[in-house]
Amino acid sequence: MKPALLSDLTHDNVIDKIEALFAVIMEQSYLGEPVTVGEHMLQCAACARRDDAPDALVAAALLHDVGYYVDPDPDNANETVAEKRHDRAAPCVLESFFPPEVTEPVRLHVDAKRYLCAIEPSYRERLSDASIHTMSLQGGIMTDEDARTFGSQPFSDDAVRLRRWDDEGKNPETVAPGFATYRAMLESLLVRTDT
Numbered sequence: 001m002k003p004a005l006l007s008d009l010t011h012d013n014v015i016d017k018i019e020a021l022f023a024v025i026m027e028q029s030y031l032g033e034p035v036t037v038g039e040h041m042l043q044c045a046a047c048a049r050r051d052d053a054p055d056a057l058v059a060a061a062l063l064h065d066v067g068y069y070v071d072p073d074p075d076n077a078n079e080t081v082a083e084k085r086h087d088r089a090a091p092c093v094l095e096s097f098f099p100p101e102v103t104e105p106v107r108l109h110v111d112a113k114r115y116l117c118a119i120e121p122s123y124r125e126r127l128s129d130a131s132i133h134t135m136s137l138q139g140g141i142m143t144d145e146d147a148r149t150f151g152s153q154p155f156s157d158d159a160v161r162l163r164r165w166d167d168e169g170k171n172p173e174t175v176a177p178g179f180a181t182y183r184a185m186l187e188s189l190l191v192r193t194d195t
Contacts, residue, residue, distance in 0.1 A: 022179040034172040042176040043169030056101035108159030118142040
């Protein structure tokens, strides 16, 4: 079953649409990983909560891969097209509803993988085969100069934390709390605009 896309979002329906997406992606395979996409994102959020991350960073962990469901053709090949990469697509949709503390770690989580490979040589050895493959599509290991630039950006530390949870959240033996656990938190983080 093809997941529902995150489109036609409003402040009144964004949480409902994200919840509906999670209902579908709980059964959606995840690029050859041993968990589904939904299980992966829920495990990441559970890791963030376990580590006492602030709510915005828990939300970032929960939502970090929704960018795959923004484009009408959420094919992994999109990782080679800058404006369609899932790490960039998600914030474009979510930034109207959530603060930068949620959207910026999402925007930076792929670059955080590339950064960690540059500054921690042993980090790459811990990546799954799927993560290594997608990194090759996403620009490969950062240069020293790119790593310095990344490390100086606001939210880079949060993105690195998110990246580590992303790597951890692929355990087929782990049963994480469901989406309903995070609904009130997401609602509290919504940025309301005057209309």
